[in-house]
Amino acid sequence: MINIIVDAMGGDNAPKAIIDGCIEAVNMQEGFKITLVGKGEVIKKILDDNKFDRNRIDIVNANEVIAGDDTPTKAIKNKKDSSMVVGFNLLKEKKGDAFISAGNTGALMTGALLLIGRIKGIDRPSLPALVPSKKNMVLIIDAGMNTVCRPINYLQFAIMGSIYMKLIYKLQSPKIGLLNVGSEDAKGNDTLKNAFRLLSSGPVNFIGNMEGNDITSGDVDVAVCDGYVGNVSLKLFEGAGSLLLKEIKGIFTKNMITKLCYLLMKSAFKDFKSKFDPDELAGAPVLGVKELVIKSHGSSKAKTIRSAILKRAIPLIQCEVLNEIKNQFENMEVKPSDDEIS
Template sequence: MTVAIDAMGGDHAPQQNIHGAMQALRKAKDNLRIILVGNVDKIRPHINDQPKNILLKHTSDVIRMNEHPVRSVKKKTDSSLVVAATMVKEGEADAFVSAGNTGAVTAAGLLIIKRIKGIDRPASATMFPTRRGFSLILDAGANADCRAENLVEFAKMGSIYLHHMSGKNKPSVGLLNIGEESSKGNMLYLRAHELLRKTDLNFYGNVEGRDLPLGTSDIVVCDGFTGNIALKLMEGVSDSVFKEIKKEISKSFRGRLGATFLLSSLKKLRKRLNPENYGGSPLLGIDGVGVIAHGSSSPTAIANAVLAAAMAVE
């Protein structure tokens, strides 16, 4: 099993990608091999003793976060992202992982690896924690503008993916909307609701934003613009709540005393709600495995993205 990592992608590249690769190797079975793709002169200083199952692939260029996705993928053929995706296309790697420009990662998947026959748009699928365990939201940011038919396509891909990853048979599909009633929403969501009702999917119906942390449906379908905002809002609220709890606890002796009894439970809860533990977002619909990690990913998040990519290949 070989995973190519875009070592130059992300806000803290290449350090977090290199350290994440090391973590992934420590957690994985012996059959995992990682190729760090990028400027080797910038990569080598961060590797003390290079393990035999980490290889380096030199590239001379990098796609920045603020660059136009499609133009940069077409123009920068020796960038770390493009080369990593090309390795999957040519069979040199089984999957690639990138914390770089999300639009460029999507474009690389489309232009280099290509779509699965019959798929119009690939979708970024992200797991998020809920009261019932976890749910899958897609699209999480790959497509800001969608047609109703795309949302149906996302629902079908998400159902297949979740079935294979979790064993859930006929996972429930919810359409993210501004109300539960079928008459709610704009033209896009009204049409999507109509089409989803006619499929053989386990369509739950509309779900609202408040339903997401409850895990009302196994899968939440929406356009990438809405999905990305919803996902980051949940992450921000979770982080803010824990910071407020910490601040309130530290205000008094009684609070600090009570915290000693709750510390273990709070740590477990924080770990379960930490988005880093859910790996990256696989790009469903391309003819290969590509995983998008958050630009500010820590080494732990990168490691879990690599492991998620390896699991998707298996």
């Protein structure tokens, strides 16, 4: 049976929100188990207050906690009995199929690289993010793990992103765009121009340069970029959604008539809000490392963790996304020398 290892102690609302999210997930869906890692006594107390199938959540004790302001490399190296390091070790020993943490992002990335390790052929693992568009979901890759990228990284992001969208959304040939300042071929700085060249001859369905608004148009399935642009885009997208929802709320609370309209339309707006709710979209896999590591954001609530388990971890395990990435890179000759200007 699928087993998901969860860092009970990571994140602003840990451990309660994390544990509540796990219980919600277990109560909503069959077919998987959870291993909670952290301070056993604390976890047990929260579990005891709730109703769920006791056979589906177990606890592995870890006495330390990596804090949000700990230095990533130091924390991973020194806090051997932290929930995060113990969680990584369980994953490495194949005691689970995925490890989810809402803890210190830098430490999680460092742990994924140092304790789990890169897939052969991949220079830079990446953290992608999904956003809604006018058509399907769109994957932004990288969304924050690599703030400076070489052209070869863009190609590798494109290959991983293509596999992700192919397996998870059953797309035959995901359309890959290079996020740029214009849609014409020769746009952008030298790195982007070289990335364009590599992508053009790479094993992906590259449709060329794209602009910021093409993310939301849905004309591409994967937007390839460095983690600086990707991170700003992802967060701006969330911010724009929040701004527009606030404006709409203002319109509906204007007078009695608009308030009545809101009551009449409440259920329709609920679906709409959930589609743009960052908590529903949360849970990003670190693609390019040997096991499935999933980052949930620091302010994760119970529903964020529930989504990360049900909507992110389980589909990624069931669709064998990591295996497909390993296969593709094993059979590929990666030539970082292609990186240079020809």
